[in-house]
Amino acid sequence: MRxxxxxxxxxxxxxxxxxxxxxxxxxxxPDKIVINDSGGDMQATMRKVFYSEFEKRxxxxxxxxxxxxxxxxxxxxxxxxxxxxxxEIGGEDAQRAEESxxxxxxxxxxxxxxxxxxxxxxxxxxxxxxxxxxxxxxxTDVFPEGKRPKSWxxxxxxxxxxxxxxxxxxxxxxxxxALLADGVPPEKLYPLDVxxxxxxxxxxxxxxxxxxxxxxQSAQLLVDKEAVLGTAWNGRYYSAIxxxxxxxxxxxxxxxKESAFAIPKGAKDAYWGQKFLALATDAKLQGLYADIxxxxxxxxxxxxxxxxxxxxxxxxxxxxxxxxxxxDIAWWNKNAAAMNERWQRWMLQx
Amino acid sequence: MAxxxxxxxxxxxxxxxxxxxxxxLLAAAPLLFLLVFFLYPVFRLMLxxxxxxxxxxxxxALTDGLYVAVLLRTLEIAAYVTVLCLxxxxxxxxxxxxxxxFWATIGFVFLLxxxxxxxxxxxxxxxxxxxxxxxxxxxxxxxxxxxxxxxMLNNLAGVLVGMVHVLLPYAVFPLYSAIRRVxxxxxxxxxxxxxxxxxxxRRVFFPLTxxxxxxxxxxxxxxxxxxxxxxxxxxxxxxxxxxxxxxKQVRELLNWGFAAALSIVLLGAVLFVYFLLRRxxxxxxxxx
Numbered sequence: 001m002r003x004x005x006x007x008x009x010x011x012x013x014x015x016x017x018x019x020x021x022x023x024x025x026x027x028x029x030p031d032k033i034v035i036n037d038s039g040g041d042m043q044a045t046m047r048k049v050f051y052s053e054f055e056k057r058x059x060x061x062x063x064x065x066x067x068x069x070x071x072x073x074x075x076x077x078x079x080x081x082x083x084x085x086x087x088e089i090g091g092e093d094a095q096r097a098e099e100s101x102x103x104x105x106x107x108x109x110x111x112x113x114x115x116x117x118x119x120x121x122x123x124x125x126x127x128x129x130x131x132x133x134x135x136x137x138x139x140t141d142v143f144p145e146g147k148r149p150k151s152w153x154x155x156x157x158x159x160x161x162x163x164x165x166x167x168x169x170x171x172x173x174x175x176x177x178a179l180l181a182d183g184v185p186p187e188k189l190y191p192l193d194v195x196x197x198x199x200x201x202x203x204x205x206x207x208x209x210x211x212x213x214x215x216x217q218s219a220q221l222l223v224d225k226e227a228v229l230g231t232a233w234n235g236r237y238y239s240a241i242x243x244x245x246x247x248x249x250x251x252x253x254x255x256x257k258e259s260a261f262a263i264p265k266g267a268k269d270a271y272w273g274q275k276f277l278a279l280a281t282d283a284k285l286q287g288l289y290a291d292i293x294x295x296x297x298x299x300x301x302x303x304x305x306x307x308x309x310x311x312x313x314x315x316x317x318x319x320x321x322x323x324x325x326x327x328d329i330a331w332w333n334k335n336a337a338a339m340n341e342r343w344q345r346w347m348l349q350x
Numbered sequence: 351m352a353x354x355x356x357x358x359x360x361x362x363x364x365x366x367x368x369x370x371x372x373x374x375l376l377a378a379a380p381l382l383f384l385l386v387f388f389l390y391p392v393f394r395l396m397l398x399x400x401x402x403x404x405x406x407x408x409x410x411a412l413t414d415g416l417y418v419a420v421l422l423r424t425l426e427i428a429a430y431v432t433v434l435c436l437x438x439x440x441x442x443x444x445x446x447x448x449x450x451x452f453w454a455t456i457g458f459v460f461l462l463x464x465x466x467x468x469x470x471x472x473x474x475x476x477x478x479x480x481x482x483x484x485x486x487x488x489x490x491x492x493x494x495x496x497x498x499x500x501x502m503l504n505n506l507a508g509v510l511v512g513m514v515h516v517l518l519p520y521a522v523f524p525l526y527s528a529i530r531r532v533x534x535x536x537x538x539x540x541x542x543x544x545x546x547x548x549x550x551x552r553r554v555f556f557p558l559t560x561x562x563x564x565x566x567x568x569x570x571x572x573x574x575x576x577x578x579x580x581x582x583x584x585x586x587x588x589x590x591x592x593x594x595x596x597x598k599q600v601r602e603l604l605n606w607g608f609a610a611a612l613s614i615v616l617l618g619a620v621l622f623v624y625f626l627l628r629r630x631x632x633x634x635x636x637x638x
Contacts, residue, residue, distance in 0.1 A: 070601055164482070209482070210587065211588065213582045226481050226482050347590060
């Protein structure tokens with residue numbers, strides 16, 4: 001008995017000691033943190049890959065909410081009642097959120113970005129979670145091998161590629177696609193020649209039967225054959241293809257951008273938010289995430305953990321990457337309000 | 351109610367409580383709720399729209415061709431929906447009010463089941479039914495009745511179908527209770543005095559149900575003027591209503607001042623139409 005008690009006493013002191021050291025370094029563990037993401041398939045995959053791992057590693061429950069909402073983020077920060085520990089932010093909105101002072105600074109001593117592309121390594125506020133691309137997709141039963149659209153010029157060519165089309169009901173990406181269709185080289189896109197883009201969009205307008213609003217709609221329209229040619233975020237087509245839909249992606253002229261995560265200014269347990277983002281840099285987890293949903297992370301080593309069969313469906317695959325252009329977020333941030341207004345005006349004319 | 355029935359019998363006189371103050375007290379809680387969760391936010395919204403002492407947001411909302419056109423279009427669509435709901439809802443409410451209990455129950459189930467289903471689910475269901483490749487077009491194409499699919503979705507028709515489906519119960523319930531309240535004796539009396547069936551309806555029955563018509567149409571009109579997700583999804587992007595523009599300003603562009611101004615203008619327009627409608631109906635009542 002005696003040695004047993006001694007051992008136990010040692011164990012207790014050791015435990016106390018270590019927890020004391022622990023307490024000096026680390027704020028107390030909350031019993032949960034709240035992570036806000038865009039919901040649906042993405043949330044299910046986030047849970048499977050990142051949330052469950054975080055819960056296992058730290059013993060803190062992850063509660064997830066959706067959707068991603070910049071307006072709500074601002075309301076939370078301004079009212080001082082921040083529910084989210086971490087939130088996703090849409091590619092177009094990240095810079096606006098940063099400039100509006102809605103975000104907590106990233107702690108780069110916790111979040112290790114050394115395996116990320118050079119230009120991302122000194123991020124101040126916006127964590128580069130993964131990349132996605134707005135791409136062209138089409139029905140392979142309508143456009144079989146040899147008759148496939150290969151560029152935005154083809155998308156605009158209703159003689160050679162007849163059939164109803166669908167595009168997003170927003171100026172984002174569409175202005176670029178119009179300019180590419182009109183022959184502007186990708187490296188000369190920005191600053192956008194807006195007048196020229198809208199003139200080109202005039203030509204396609206009556207062939208676009210649906211201007212989609214939600215991501216779920218975009219791929220479903222092709223699955224239902226409501227449209228035979230369209231645009232969507234690559235992961236939406238990827239999951240339709242995985243489920244056997246006769247759809248193919250054309251990467252040429254795809255509009256690639258970052259999907260960001262960040263910690264809202266004044267978030268409770270912000271430290272554990274930093275810890276979560278640190279976990280999200282893990283190459284192995286990023287590889288697994290891309291396998292399931294088609295959105296690759298930005299850790300350059302993640303590709304080693306991605307199924308080679310999935311790689312051709314990822315926007316970061318070298319063959320695909322070279323065909324796409326990076327969206328100039330700064331240009332859009334400056335011009336978003338004016339472009340949205342002009343877009344609605346354009347929609348109203350018939 | 352049970353408490354009120356007991357009170358007159360109690361011996362202790364309570365000056366603050368008389369049987370007549372019951373309704374007022376009952377109303378106090380919802381009134382307080384409205385004050386805190388409705389009137390105060392509306393007041394804040396008003397403040398937001400003139401933040402910085404500028405009326406620029408209102409000037410823009412009231413003079414910019416885009417916003418004026420969308421506002422008028424919104425009121426127009428709301429008017430279509432209101433008329434359709436009344437035309438469909440009136441006979442249906444009449445059926446519910448006069449049918450045998452069995453058939454009335456069946457009728458209520460058909461009315462309430464969709465009412466309890468999420469708007470989003472119903473909107474997607476309409477896509478399946480009305481689409482180019484949807485159930486109706488499939489049938490028409492397969493039977494050779496048409497050679498090209500009829501466009502029923504991603505246009506105004508689709509939006510109207512979806513909105514009427516969602517809003518029909520709001521028209522039926524007030525109509526139903528108005529019709530139930532009509533004293534059948536009055537109809538018999540009119541008939542006895544030699545009125546034809548149409549005259550009984552036009553001169554006696556319909557005027558007596560006007561309060562229900564007013565309540566139903568104003569509910570439907572007000573709700574449809576603020577509709578957002580149904581027009582966005584069933585209109586294919588082409589049917590633009592004010593709520594869509596407001597959402598864009600709030601969630602994406604973070605221009606809350608302008609969003610507030612747009613909301614106030616919409617509120618003003620809806621109130622204006624509402625009072626106009628009341629005026630009209632009142633003179634109709636007096637005329638009868």
